[in-house]
Amino acid sequence: MLCSIGAAHGRGSPQAPGDSAKKNAATTKAGDAAETARTARALHAAQDRAVVNFRRNQERKAATAKAAHARTVADKAAAAEETRIEARALARAQDRVVAHYKGLPFEKAARRVEVLTCFTGIQDRHARIGVQLVDGMVNHFSFYSKAKPRTCSIDAARDGAFNHWEDVGAGAKVTLAEEKGVLLIKRMGRGYHFLFRGVDRMRYCGMDGTINGSLTVTRGKIQCDVQGIMDGHQG
Structure with a gap:
């Protein structure tokens, strides 16, 4: 009887305090680990959503930029086409204006015409031009010289049928009819210098030989400056 009571007492004995604390600590640790895992999963999910949203935003921005670029290109193309249309219309209008004025008589702009003259020598022996x-360009000249009873006369105009004019800088080269001599004309300050080269006396004076030398006519000066052209003029 006593043995039975002792055995029963041994099976129902309470746990030690240390075992209960360990069990509670293990339970708490397991709960903390589970919470950490849930937090980590939630953080990863949030990060994944953020990445997805970022990519979507980037794609939307790219699509918006692409659409804006396409609109810009289309607007530029439309503006260029409109410019071409306006240019063609302007060209046609200009052509009509040109065609209109081509049918009208051409009115030349007013030109400044001036005449210079000079005389050197005496009545029976002189030269003048x-x-x-x-x-400001020589358009026509008439040269005359006299050594009684002989006379020389040379007349040349730019639009004349017998002489050839060629502009040389501010002056001109005049080849006389049938290449019977050359005159070089040079502008010198207020004057014009005429250089005679191999001008045929028989053609222009009725005597043998050639005229070589120079004559200068100057604004505001009555006398010509003459060198050489009267030499041998007596014939």
Whole structure:
């Protein structure tokens, strides 16, 4: 009887305090680990959503930029086409204006015409020249010289049928008819210098030989400056 009571007492004995604390600590640790795992999963999910949202935003921005670029290209193309249309219309209008004015008589702009003359010598022996200037360029000249009873006369105009004019800088080269001599004309300050080269006396004076030398006519000066052209003029 006593043995039975002792055995029963041994099976129902309470746990030690240390075992209960360990069990509680293990339970708490397991709960903390589970909470940490849930937090980590939630953080990863949030990060994944953020990445997805970022990519979507980037794709939307790229699509918006692409659409804006396409609109810009289309607008530029439309503006260029409109410019071409306006240019063609302007060209047609200009062509009509040109065609209109081509049918009208051409009115030349007013040109400045000036005449210079000079005389050197005496009645029976002299040289003189008259020069027409148009806008400062020699357009026509008439040279005359006399050594009684002989006379020489040379007349040349730019639009003449027998002489050839060639502009040289501010002056001109005049080849006389049938290449019977050359005159070089040079502008010198207020004057014009005529250089005679191999001008045929028989053609222009009725005597043998050639005229070589120079004559200068100057604004505001009555006398010509003459060198050489009267030499041998007696014939």
